[in-house]
Amino acid sequence: MFTFRHILAAGLVACVMLPAAAMAQTKANQLFGARDTPSRQQPQPIGGYSRGCAAGNVQLPESGPTWQAMRLSRNRNWGQPVTIEFIRDLSAYAATAGWKGLYVGDISQPRGGPMTSGHASHQTGLDVDIWMRPATNLGLSRREREDISSIDVRAKSQKTVNRNWTPSHAAILQRAAMDPRVDRIFVTPPVKVELCRTAKRSDRDWLRKIRPYYGHNYHFHVRLKCPPGAKGCQVQTPSVKELSKGGDGCDASLTWWVTDMLNPPKTARPAKPAPHKRHPRDYTMADLPQQCGAVLSSR
Template sequence: MARILTALILGLGLAGPAAAAPTASALFGAHRDGSKQAPEAIGSYAKGCAAGLVQLRETGPTWQAMRLSRNRNWGHPETIAFIERLSAQATRYGWKGLYIGDISQPRGGPMTSGHRSHQIGLDVDIWMRPPHRLNLSRAERENLSSISVRSADQRRVNGNFTRTHIAILQTAAMDPAVDRIFVTAPVKIEMCKRATRADRAWLQKIRPLYGHHYHFHVRLKCPTGNRQCETQRPTVAKLSKGGDGCDETLDWWVTDYLDPPKPKPGAKPAPKRRHPREYTMADLPAQCQNVLAAD
């Protein structure tokens, strides 16, 4: 059915010279299952697709996938293995496991709503909310919300942020498969304050980014052998002079970012970035056509 719908969308897009090309998000969003291909991340985290993704089980011994109606619990096998690994490790710190948010669509690609990234099966959102139980119904998973670990003024963590959060984030950062982890800036600042001088190297993978106070976003490295996967730059080793990302530039997120200085007279506004929802197949790697067409 998805292949028929894809063909219809493509056909409508090519109906006439003036017709707009269908968006890649509509084409990838039409598929309900992964492709029967060897697992491969293709392109970049924010402009690509993925072959052979597998679905994270809705419920495991130490996790539950949330918002099942989105059908975004698909990932590269290495991502699924990481989730299973980290959720089991979380139980060592007193949590029952992890609530898992979006990973990718069945074949990756741009989404019809939400994320810019999560396109190649190597990104996963993990809720900041400690699971109170792991037998939630489908309806409960749609209606339950995560918790914010950021203060109302966005400059510091609140009482929801605990040592257990730090332990789980550190465990994730020390996993060799992980490239970086996005968190709200106050979390990074707090972790920099609490880390010991002797053990800070893992902090370089913890990156401040707006919008990550209800969940943390783990991004895995390109898997070995996935030659179409684009490694992100800069690498974590070159993040900052100190190597841990705890230098003075971190304060920007709770100063100028929240209260930007007035632009200089005559300064041109920054050009508007295209959102991946606007991409067509021509914007993605050519191999993504094969992913869409595969069984």
């Protein structure tokens, strides 16, 4: 039975036979999406989170003592060793915080790079989506992992969390944010509001890593820092510290997310449309770091 990856793989073989000029015009997401195994290279995140690739990714086992990888048909349970180690550690903590562990969503493709659908980031093996749904059954079949869905923790007003939110969610997010390997965590704005409301006054530095962003009401997105010695990895700027100006991020900028973002103030003149930005799904290999060519061609 042919799958979408088989079709992509056939397309990759055809691309290799094309002249270099034609190969250069092939979209990078088709090339990376066709690779179902990692490169045989030393682990190395290359480029930026939304414009890069990953050498030497390793696979998160489909199931572990405190986690299950979801949506296995996507083949996106690959990441840099530091990412896999982080998932193991956080899931073990989750098992002490009221859940049985974690349901893990997309990490990266076997060789990273732009994806054929979904994310703009997750290209260097340093991003991971973790479901808001508490893991209560770690014996889900492959079929069940395709059919089950996560839960929404955002109220219909989009300004507060709903009854699905629990103290365990807060504890797991705090634990993740306090991990020195973590650069930032994207959550739906109401989650940030709730954490700002309930966090202890004496211990709030970790909150600056919790960043409100569109969506993320069914999962939270953890982004790790470039690991030591990863010279080809591009550090994200501005830093979280610069974004929150040394504080906890529970300031006017957070208020904007739950007021003006939902109900933009009317202006006398219509705003100029934002210039069109190319999506990573439109990138060719020429848009990625040069080293990504070697990652793609490595056997």
